[in-house]
Amino acid sequence: MKIVVIGGTGLIGSKLVTKLKQQRHEAVAASPSRGVNTITGEGVAAAMEGASVVVDVSNSPSFEYGAALEFFQTSTRNLQAAETAAGVGHHVALSVVGTDRLAESGYFRAKVAQEALIKASSIPYSIVHATQFFEFIKSIADAATDGNTVRLAPVLFQPMASDDVATAVARTAVAAPVNGVIEVGGPERFRFDGLIRHFLSSRNDPREVVADPEARYFGGMLAERTLIPEDDAMLGETRFDDWLKQSATGKEVAGFEHFSAQSSPSSRTPAPRRRRGDERRNEAAPTRRWISRGTFGRRSSCVLRRQ
Numbered sequence: 001m002k003i004v005v006i007g008g009t010g011l012i013g014s015k016l017v018t019k020l021k022q023q024r025h026e027a028v029a030a031s032p033s034r035g036v037n038t039i040t041g042e043g044v045a046a047a048m049e050g051a052s053v054v055v056d057v058s059n060s061p062s063f064e065y066g067a068a069l070e071f072f073q074t075s076t077r078n079l080q081a082a083e084t085a086a087g088v089g090h091h092v093a094l095s096v097v098g099t100d101r102l103a104e105s106g107y108f109r110a111k112v113a114q115e116a117l118i119k120a121s122s123i124p125y126s127i128v129h130a131t132q133f134f135e136f137i138k139s140i141a142d143a144a145t146d147g148n149t150v151r152l153a154p155v156l157f158q159p160m161a162s163d164d165v166a167t168a169v170a171r172t173a174v175a176a177p178v179n180g181v182i183e184v185g186g187p188e189r190f191r192f193d194g195l196i197r198h199f200l201s202s203r204n205d206p207r208e209v210v211a212d213p214e215a216r217y218f219g220g221m222l223a224e225r226t227l228i229p230e231d232d233a234m235l236g237e238t239r240f241d242d243w244l245k246q247s248a249t250g251k252e253v254a255g256f257e258h259f260s261a262q263s264s265p266s267s268r269t270p271a272p273r274r275r276r277g278d279e280r281r282n283e284a285a286p287t288r289r290w291i292s293r294g295t296f297g298r299r300s301s302c303v304l305r306r307q
């Protein structure tokens with residue numbers, strides 16, 4: 001199947017293209033550096049020829065509201081016109097868990113606008129909402145830094161490895177459109193401030209992290225559950241400390257064989273026990289089981305081979 005990956009040279013896009021090719025799909029990395037620009041339209045129609053699916057994992061070069069809005073709206077409209085002309089049957093887009101709860105943030109308002117265009121279109125679609133990537137955590141700390149202090153709201157936080165995000169998006173791209181939102185998150189829940197403190201300390205970064213309930217996240221106020229997915233979200237398998245160890249050695253954390261769904265009460269396994277003094281871990285850590293459901297239609301054995 002031909003799958004065009006818009007933003008196929010980015011963090012998620014490059015992993016996605018690799019995974020789809022390993023599954024023997026014709027995955028095309030489309031981005032300005034490959035001659036495909038969804039803002040100017042350059043190369044878009046040619047890239048779409050013969051495509052069954054278009055996956056949009058591009059990102060706005062600017063997070064400022066006006067620029068991000070212009071980017072996501074223009075890009076999505078241009079893609080939709082080209083997809084309609086080419087007869088593309090499935091539009092997949094990557095967005096962020098909690099987007100609709102972060103309306104005070106310009107970037108997230110722009111993502112809401114992108115999603116609204118997708119939902120209003122006649123092209124069948126799937127929107128994947130992922131939690132924050134582990135790889136984005138340093139940028140979060142930097143954005144919240146004032147002098148030597150990093151201010152963060154002590155809310156729940158459930159980040160995930162970019163490799164697990166790419167696995168979830170690849171799985172979505174080859175499945176039938178859900179015409180709705182699929183949520184994916186990491187396998188562990190933390191306190192936002194605690195995890196960033198742990199991350200900085202692991203990097204010998206001297207910045208002090210202060211828990212401040214009023215601290216904003218890219219302009220948005222955070223409530224306890226703003227950043228975390230619902231209980232039926234699909235979960236990646238990569239644990240933060242494993243990723244941290246591997247990224248410190250410069251090695252990519254290997255792909256993950258399974259994607260799990262947070263379980264229903266009847267099938268719950270015990271949550272990891274909180275260790276004394278370990279403020280990173282939270283007793284509300286999600287539970288897991290090794291099947292997928294809902295999201296991908298009927299219940300099915302959910303084995304995503306290392307890719």
Ligand SMILES: NC(=O)c1ccc[n+]([C@@H]2O[C@H](COP(=O)([O-])OP(=O)(O)OC[C@H]3O[C@@H](n4cnc5c(N)ncnc54)[C@H](OP(=O)(O)O)[C@@H]3O)[C@@H](O)[C@H]2O)c1
Nearest residue numbers: 007009010011012031032033037038058059095132133136
């Ligand atoms: N950061 C997070 O924690 C997080 C969490 C959940 C969801 N997301 C979402 O994940 C998506 C991808 O993020 P990412 O970090 O993988 O992005 P990224 O690494 O910054 O990559 C952005 C990609 O967009 C491409 N691009 C930029 N302008 C374009 C244009 N005019 N036409 C076509 N392609 C264009 C870039 O191409 P070039 O390389 O050629 O410039 C690049 O391939 C974003 O939509 C974001 O909202 C992010």
